[in-house]
Amino acid sequence: MALPAWLTSRKRFATARSVLAGEASAEAARKQELERETRERAAATPDEAEGGEPEFPVVGDVRAAAFFDLDNTIMQGAALFHFGRGLYKRKFFRKRELTRFAWQQAWFRLAGAEHAGHMQDARESALSIVKGHRVAELMAIGEEIYDEYMAGRIWPGTRALAQAHLDAGQKVWLVTAAPVEAATIIARRLGLTGALGTVAESVGGVYTGRLVGEPLHGPAKAEAVRALATAEGLHLERCAAYSDSANDIPMLSLVGHPYAINPDSELRAHAREMGWRLRDYRTGRKAAKVGLPAAAGAGALAGGAAAALALQRRRR
Numbered sequence: 001m002a003l004p005a006w007l008t009s010r011k012r013f014a015t016a017r018s019v020l021a022g023e024a025s026a027e028a029a030r031k032q033e034l035e036r037e038t039r040e041r042a043a044a045t046p047d048e049a050e051g052g053e054p055e056f057p058v059v060g061d062v063r064a065a066a067f068f069d070l071d072n073t074i075m076q077g078a079a080l081f082h083f084g085r086g087l088y089k090r091k092f093f094r095k096r097e098l099t100r101f102a103w104q105q106a107w108f109r110l111a112g113a114e115h116a117g118h119m120q121d122a123r124e125s126a127l128s129i130v131k132g133h134r135v136a137e138l139m140a141i142g143e144e145i146y147d148e149y150m151a152g153r154i155w156p157g158t159r160a161l162a163q164a165h166l167d168a169g170q171k172v173w174l175v176t177a178a179p180v181e182a183a184t185i186i187a188r189r190l191g192l193t194g195a196l197g198t199v200a201e202s203v204g205g206v207y208t209g210r211l212v213g214e215p216l217h218g219p220a221k222a223e224a225v226r227a228l229a230t231a232e233g234l235h236l237e238r239c240a241a242y243s244d245s246a247n248d249i250p251m252l253s254l255v256g257h258p259y260a261i262n263p264d265s266e267l268r269a270h271a272r273e274m275g276w277r278l279r280d281y282r283t284g285r286k287a288a289k290v291g292l293p294a295a296a297g298a299g300a301l302a303g304g305a306a307a308a309l310a311l312q313r314r315r316r
Contacts, residue, residue, distance in 0.1 A: 020213030022223025024199040028180050029173065029224075030231055032194045060168035063235040065193075067225050067251065068162055069243035070176035070183065073261045076153040079178040079186065084129075086145030093129050131209030135181065135202050142185045150186065157281035158261055161242065162192060171232070175225060175241075175251060177217040196224040222250035246270060 071078045087093065130138060165172045171193040176183050180197030187195040199212040216224055229236050237256035241248075246266035252258035260271035260278045271278050 015219070017214040018218075018220040019223050021198070021211070021216050021220040022196075022213075022225075023227050024212040025180060025196040025216050025220075025224040026227035026231065028199055029194045029196045029228060032184055036194070060170055061238055062169070063233065064238040064240070065171040065173065065229075065232065065234050066162065066165040066239065067173050067175045067196075067241040067255070068158070068192075069221075069241075069245065069248055069251075069261075070174050070178055070186065072244040073242055074155060074158045074162070074174070074190070075150060075186070076155065079150065079176065079182055082149040082153070083142065083145055083179070083182050085149055086141065087129060089148075090141060128209060130200065130207045133207055135205050135207065138207075139181050139185070142182050145182075146185050146189055151189070154190070155262070155281045157279065158242065159190065161259075161261075161279070162190065165240070166191065173225075173228065175216070175221050177215045177221075180216075196221070196228065218247045219250050221248060222254055225251055225254055243267070252276070 068074055071080075162172050173193055174183050174187045174195040174197070176195065176197050178197050180195060180199050183195035183197035187193070196216060198215045198217075201208045201210045201212050214220060225241070226236070228234075229239065236254050239255040240257035240259065241252050241255045242259045242261045243252055244260070244262040244267065245264055249267065249270060252260075258271075258274075258276045260267050260276055262280055262282050263271060263278060268278065270276075
C-alpha cells in the first residue's frame with residue numbers, strides 16, 4: 001500500500017511494523033471520512049451546497065478531538081470475539097473454533113484485561129477465517145453482527161462522554177485493535193466521526209489472510225493517533241483519549257486530557273500516579289465512587305443513567 005508523504009515525514013520512535021500499522025490505519029480512517037463528506041455533499045440541497053454554510057459547524061475547539069478505545073471502554077467485552085460468534089452462526093468455521101473464542105471472551109470479561117496470547121490466537125483465527133472472502137461481504141455481515149451481539153453491550157456512560165465531544169463540535173474517533181471494517185461499522189452506528197483499526201490486506205477486494213504491518217495495539221495506536229492528528233491539524237495537547245487498558249498508556253500519554261475508563265489494575269495505578277481522571281461505569285456503586293465528569297454535561301447524565309442514580313442514592 002502506497003502511503004502519502006505526510007504519513008512518513010517524521011522521526012520514527014516505534015518499531016517499523018508499529019509505524020506501518022498506525023499509518024495504514026490512519027490512512028484508512030481518512031479515506032472513510034472523505035467518502036462520508038462526499039456522500040453528504042451529494043445529499044445536500046442546492047441551497048445548502050451553495051450557501052457557504054460549513055458541513056460540520058464547530059462550536060468548540062477546532063484543534064481538539066477525542067480518541068476512544070473500544071473493547072471494555074465503549075463496549076463490554078471484545079469486538080473481535082463478538083464478531084467471531086456472528087461468523088460461526090453463519091458457518092464460517094467449526095464448533096471447535098467457537099469454543100476457543102468463547103474461552104477467550106470469558107477470560108477477557110473475568111480478568112477485565114487483555115491477554116496477549118489470547119489476543120494473538122484470536123487474531124490469527126480471524127485472519128484464517130476471512131481469507132478468500134470479499135471485503136464487501138464481511139462489511140454487510142458486520143452490520144448484522146453489530147445488531148445481534150454488540151448494540152446491547154455499549155456502556156452508556158462512555159457513550160455519553162463521546163456525545164459530549166460531538167456536541168462541542170469535536171471529532172470523535174474509535175482507536176482499536178479490532179478490524180477496521182468492524183470498527184467503522186460501530187463508529188457509524190454510534191454517530192462518531194470514524195475509526196482507526198487493524199488493517200487486513202486485501203487485493204481486488206478479497207482478503208489475503210495477512211495484515212498491513214501489525215495489529216493496532218499498544219504503540220501502534222499511538223502512532224495512528226499521531227498520524228491522524230498531523231493529517232487533521234490537531235493539537236494533541238488539547239485532545240482527549242479514553243481507554244481501559246494499560247496497553248494504551250502510549251496513546252493516553254500523547255494527549256493533554258487522558259482518561260482511564262473501567263481501568264484494569266495496572267492502568268488504574270498509573271492513572272492515579274499521573275493524576276489522570278478515572279471513570280468506572282461497570283457498576284452503579286463504582287460509578288458513584290468516581291463520579292461523572294463535569295465536561296460531559298447533560299449528555300453524560302442522560303447516557304450514564306446508572307451512574308447518576310447511584311450518585312443520587314449516595315446523597316440521600
